[in-house]
Amino acid sequence: METALPKLAMPDPAKGPIDPKKIFPQADEIWLEVGFGGGEHLAWQAAHNPSVGLIGAEPFVNGVGKLLVLVEQQQLENVRIHFGDARPLLEGLPDASLTRLFVLHPDPWPKKRHHKRRMISPWFFEAAARLIKPGGQLRVATDIPDYVAWTLMHAQGAPAFIWAAEHVDDWRMRPEDWPQTRYEAKALKEGRRPTYLVFHRK
C-alpha cells in the first residue's frame, strides 16, 4: 500500500475534474469497475484488454491490497486505483469518458430502510448515462433476486439505456469475457444463482 498504491492512484476528485486521457494517453478506451472487491475481474480485463485503461474504485483496504498484488504479479500497466467511495470519482470524470462500467455484486443492503444506500439508484443511472459513450455498456451482476428486480426497475427509468437481453441464457449465463468474481464463487457455493445484466448506452 505504501509503495505500490501511490504509483497507481487516481487523482483526488476533490481537487478538480479528472482528465482520464492524461492518465491513459495510449488507451483506446477507458473502463471503470465500481467495488472491485479482490480485483480478480479487473485484473483479468486488464490482462485481456491491454489497449484499454482500467480504473477500479474500492474503499475496502484489503481489496485494494489484493489488486495491487495482482497488478504486480501480472505486470499490468493499464490499471489505476481510486481507493475510496466510487461516487466522487464518478462525479469527477468527464462526459462520455468511459466505454464500459462494471458493478459486480454490489452490496445488497437487504433491509428496506437501507435501500437508499444501494449503489444502483436513479443517481447512478444518471451518472452512468453521462459517463458512458453511446454504444458503450453498463454491466451489473447480482445474486440477489430483489436486487435484479431493483436494477431492472431503475433501468426502465433510464431512457439512455436499453437492456439487450433476448433469451433467458442472456442473463443466466456468464458471457465469456466476464470472469467469475470471488463474491460470485461464494454465492454459487451457497446456492445462489447470479444474474448478468448488460445495458447498452443508446
Ligand SMILES: C[S@@+](CC[C@H](N)C(=O)[O-])C[C@H]1O[C@@H](n2cnc3c(N)ncnc32)[C@H](O)[C@@H]1O
Ligand atoms: C459484495 S462485494 C463484491 C465485490 C466484487 N465486485 C466481487 O464480485 O467479488 C461489494 C463491494 O463493493 C464495495 N463497495 C461498497 N460501497 C462502495 C462504494 N461506495 N464505492 C465503491 N465500492 C464500494 C465493497 O467494499 C465491496 O468490495
